[in-house]
Amino acid sequence: MMHLLIGAEQKKTIIVTNEQTDEAWGGSFHVLSSPALIGSVEMLCAELICDQLEAKETTVGVKFDFLHLAPTPTGRAIEIIVKLVEADEKMLTFSAEVKDTKNNTVVFKGFHKRAVVQRELFIQKILNT
Structure with a gap:
């Protein structure tokens, strides 16, 4: 794994769809669901570090610790902000x-962990399941 920059941040604004x-x-x-929020956060975390991994590496989500604090209606824009706060050889915390x-209200917050895995070994593990 290349050197990861602790504190690296990524933002994305999306409009809530049906x-x-x-x-x-x-x-x-007709409000933004927790599963959709978790998926959006997970994707943005993966995007944040994908260029910092070696070609043979990838990451997989392993832990989600979030609070969904307020409803967001369909058609409203949300801003997702993720930050790498901890990293070691095998685990990344965002x-x-x-x-x-x-209204600038925080509607969702928490932490997400992603494991760094060897792409080919993980594919073999899937095939052997």
């Missing part, structure tokens, strides 16, 4: 915060 709502996940409300851009 596919990301609680209703789309089997619930009753902080995450999501804000509703209309």
Whole structure:
């Protein structure tokens, strides 16, 4: 693994779509769902460090510790901010915060851990499962 920059940060703004709502996940409300938020945070964390890994490496999500604090309606913009806060040879820890851009309210926050794995070994593990 190359040297990772602790404190590296990435931001992304997205508009809440119908596919990301609680209703789309089997619930009753037209608001941003926790599973959609977790997926968006996970993808942004992976994007943040992908260029810092060696070609034979990748990362996989292993732990999610988040609080979903407020609803965000369909059509509203949110800003996702992730930051690499800790790294060693095998584990990366990110902080995450999501804000509703209309009122700057924090709607989601917490931590995400990703394991650094050897791509080919992981593929073999999948095939042998």
